[in-house]
Amino acid sequence: MIRPTGNLRQVKEEIAACLRQEVRVHVELGRGRSADFTGRLTGVYPALFTVAPDDEGFRGKTAYSYAEVLCGSVRVTRAAKSV
Numbered sequence: 001m002i003r004p005t006g007n008l009r010q011v012k013e014e015i016a017a018c019l020r021q022e023v024r025v026h027v028e029l030g031r032g033r034s035a036d037f038t039g040r041l042t043g044v045y046p047a048l049f050t051v052a053p054d055d056e057g058f059r060g061k062t063a064y065s066y067a068e069v070l071c072g073s074v075r076v077t078r079a080a081k082s083v
Contacts, residue, residue, distance in 0.1 A: 022079035
């Protein structure tokens with residue numbers, strides 16, 4: 001059983017705080033595979049959020065549910081700003 005480390009409301013608030021900012025996304029794809037990309041958090045909705053990848057050729061999923069973040073299969077962090 002996966003034990004949540006927070007609650008859904010807290011996850012939604014943290015994601016909403018990153019709206020229209022550059023973020024790094026790490027997605028667990030299963031069977032030991034994962035994908036990492038950077039993009040802009042473009043939308044925050046009641047059940048999911050969307051990320052527009054910087055890479056135009058990215059062909060992966062760009063909408064994620066808050067439950068995926070809560071379970072740990074998706075991690076979203078603010079991208080480090082380059083000076």
